[in-house]
Amino acid sequence: GIQVEQSPPDLILQEGANSTLRCNFSDSVNNLQWFHQNPWGQLINLFYIPSGTKQNGRLSATTVATERYSLLYISSSQTTDSGVYFCAVALGGSQGNLIFGKGTKLSVKP
Amino acid sequence: DGGITQSPKYLFRKEGQNVTLSCEQNLNHDAMYWYRQDPGQGLRLIYYSQIVNDFQKGDIAEGYSVSREKKESFPLTVTSAQKNPTAFYLCASSIERGGLKLAKNIQYFGAGTRLSVL
Numbered sequence: 001g002i003q004v005e006q007s008p009p010d011l012i013l014q015e016g017a018n019s020t021l022r023c024n025f026s027d028s029v030n031n032l033q034w035f036h037q038n039p040w041g042q043l044i045n046l047f048y049i050p051s052g053t054k055q056n057g058r059l060s061a062t063t064v065a066t067e068r069y070s071l072l073y074i075s076s077s078q079t080t081d082s083g084v085y086f087c088a089v090a091l092g093g094s095q096g097n098l099i100f101g102k103g104t105k106l107s108v109k110p
Numbered sequence: 111d112g113g114i115t116q117s118p119k120y121l122f123r124k125e126g127q128n129v130t131l132s133c134e135q136n137l138n139h140d141a142m143y144w145y146r147q148d149p150g151q152g153l154r155l156i157y158y159s160q161i162v163n164d165f166q167k168g169d170i171a172e173g174y175s176v177s178r179e180k181k182e183s184f185p186l187t188v189t190s191a192q193k194n195p196t197a198f199y200l201c202a203s204s205i206e207r208g209g210l211k212l213a214k215n216i217q218y219f220g221a222g223t224r225l226s227v228l
Contacts (some may be wrong), residue, residue, distance in 0.1 A: 004152075031215055033216065033217065040221070041198055041222045041224075042219070043200065043202075043219040044219075045216060045217065045218060045219075048216045086152060086153070088152075097143075097158065097168065098155070098217060100154075101152055102150070102151055102152045
């Protein structure tokens with residue numbers, strides 16, 4: 001089945017710093033989502049981005065589908081950005097179930 | 111407010127006991143999902159349902175059962191056959207699961223249920 005690899009597994013930042021999280025996937029996909037899981041476990045959908053670039057405030061994401069990777073950029077990080085960031089992909093159609101990576105755990109220090 | 115409600119937030123299971131986790135959504139979504147998350151891991155799919163009275167096994171369905179009698183509700187039963195049930199369980203929904211309307215498989219999650227064994 002499709003493999004999803006996220007890097008780095010852990011990241012510690014000082015407040016105000018910028019960061020880039022990466023998601024590599026092993027097959028062509030037509031669904032890619034980035035999620036943030038807060039320290040209490042709630043998952044929030046950040047981006048639906050099977051290709052192209054999107055921005056939402058301090059967060060932006062880019063997916064290069066032909067090269068099978070996606071990047072999540074966090075600028076001017078805040079302590080509330082802490083948590084785990086997951087990338088999830090799906091092949092679509094009858095194989096439309098999301099496959100999750102293991103996540104990047106981000107800790108932003110004040 | 112529209113959303114997904116999971117209950118209880120914490121649940122304890124005794125040896126040999128079946129327990130049921132509740133998931134209710136008022137988003138009018140057709141598709142619903144159950145995931146299991148173990149510490150330091152991503153989410154793994156247990157069961158999903160695309161429509162009322164129909165559901166399919168995911169990657170780790172053994173020891174679990176579900177029902178979908180109403181569009182709004184997708185309860186998960188952790189049976190005594192599940193020998194390692196301690197985990198964080200997440201329910202999600204989307205307008206559709208897949209197919210041609212790709213954007214309609216954006217999934218929205220409940221707050222989760224933490225299940226432990228006594």
